[in-house]
Amino acid sequence: MNTTIMLFLVQDGITNGAIYALLGLALVLVFAVTRVILIPQGEFVTYGALTYASLAAGQMPGTAKLALALGIGAFAFDLFVARNALHGRLIVRSALTNIVLPAIVLALTVYFAAQKPPVAISIALSLVIVAMIGLYLYRVAFQPLAHTSVLVLLIASVGVHLALQGLGLLFFGAEGQRGPAVLSGAFTAGSLRFTGQSLTVYSITIAFIVALWLFFGLTLYGKALRATAVNRLGARLVGIRTTLSGQIAFLLASVIGALSGIMIVPITTLYYDSGFLIGLKGFVAAIIGGLVSYPLTAVAALVVGLVEAFSSFYASNYKEVIVFMLLIPVLLLRSLAAPAVEEEKD
C-alpha cells in the first residue's frame, strides 16, 4: 500500500466518520433526554436524502404528505389529552403547528417539485419536511409512552423504524437515487483531491457541532435540555416540561438525520432502506461513548469511519462485520469496568 492510497482511505474515512459523528451525537442526545434509543434515526437520513433527490429530479416526494398525515395525528392527540380542559388558544396553537404548517409546506413542495427547484430550496424543504416528521412522531409515538420503561420505548422505536422503512419503499420505490452535489467543483492538494461535496461535509459537520456546543452551553433552552438529561424530576421541579425537552431533542435528531442524508446522497446512491445501516454505525459510535459522552461519541465515530474505509479496501466483503465487531471489545471493557449494572431508576 502506498501513501496515496492510505491518504485516500483516511480522507474517505473522515468524511464518513463526520456523518456518523453527527448521527451518534443525535442518538446520545435523544437517549439522554427521552430514554428512547432512536432506531428510526436511519430513516430520517433516507427521508432527508431521498426527499432532496426527488425534489432535485422534479418529482413530488411522498414525505411531505406523510408530514401532514402525522401532523393531523399529533393534533388529534393534543385534543384528546386536553379533552376536559379545551380552550381556544390551545386548539389554535396546536392546529397551527400540527396542521397549518405541514399543509403550507406540502403546498410549497407541490409547487416547487413541478419546476425543478434550485438546490437551496430543495435542501430547505427536505429539512423542514423531515423535521416535522420527527416532531410529530415524538408526539404520536413516544410522548404517550414517556413514563414507560426503556424497553417499551425501544420496542416502539423498532416499530416506528419498520413503519417508516415500509413507507419509504412506498414513497421512493425500490430504485436507488442520487442527488446533485451541494457544492460542485474540486481542487487538488498534493496527491489528494478534495471535492466540493467532501468539503461541504466537513464544514457542515464542524459548524453543526459548534452550534450544538453553543446551544447546550449558552442558551437557556440548551441548558434546560441538559438539565432534563441529568435529572428529570429536578427539571420538572423548576418548570421544564419533559415534553418540551423531548420535542427539541427529536427536532434536532431529525434535522441532523436529514442533513446527513442530504450530504451523503450526492456521494453514494441511497435506497429506501440504506439509512438503517448508516444509522447503526452512528449507534456503534454512541455505544462506544456509553450513550452519555458527546466527545467520546464523536471520536468513536471517526474511528468507525476510518475502520470502515480501511476494511472496505482490504476486505470489502467483511466491511460491515469488522465495523460492528468494534463493539465487542468495547462492551467487554465496559462490562468489566462497571460490574454491577444498576437497574433503571424511574
Next chain:
Amino acid sequence: MSALLSVTDAHVAYGKVEAVRSVSLEVGQNQIVTIVGANGAGKTTLLSAIMGILPLKGRVAFAGQDLARLDIEDRVAMGLGLVPEHRELFVTMNVEDNLQLGAFRIERNKAKASMERVYSLFPRLKERRKQFAGTLSGGEQQMLAMGRALMGEPKLLMLDEPSLGLAPIIVADIFRIVTELRAAGVSVLLVEQNAQAALKIADQAYVMELGEFVLSGRASDIAANERVAASYLGFQHEGESVI
C-alpha cells in the same frame, strides 16, 4: 383571609398501601407551617403529592385554585416550590446554571435580580458559582437546592428535611434563612424530623404518625405538649410513661 394552600381530606397510596390517610392542612400567607413526625410517617409522600409528583385523592387548592388537573410544571408556574429530600440538583452543571434554570419560568430580566437575592442569602454559592453542583458539600447542595427553588419566585416553598445529614452549624444557618424567607413574604411548609428546631421557628404545626395527623395547633403549643415532647423532642417528663 383565605389560606394560601389548603389540603382537604387527602389520601395518597402506593398501590394498595395507603401512605397518607385523610389529611387536611392549611398554610396561610407569610406563615411557616411545619409537619413533624418520625421516619416513615408519610411526610415526604404528602409533600410529593401536593407537588403533583404522586397522585392524590382529595382536594388541594393553592391561591384559591384547585390543583387537581395541573402538572408539576403548572404548579411551579403558579408559585408552588418544592425542595425535595434528595435535592435533585443538576449535578454535572455548575451552580450558576442550576440557579439560572431555577428561573426557567420567570422573565429573563427578573431572573438576574433573583440571582443577586439568592447570592446575598447564600454567599457561599456565589463563591462556588462556577463549580459543578455535584462537587459541593452536603450543606452547600442544600443551599443550592433552596436557592434554585427560590429562583422560581415561589409564593410557598415546601422544604423536605432540609437539615437531614447536615452539621448543626449549617442547620442553624438554614433555619435562620427560613425565617428570613417568611419576612420576605414567602410562606414555608417545612417537613422535619428535627422537631425541636422546626417547632421553634414555625407558626403552626402538625404532628404526623403512620400517615395521619394526630395533633395540630400553634407550634408553641405543640412544642409544649407532653406527648410530643416525649416522642419527638428527645426528653421525658418525670414519672410519665411514654406511650
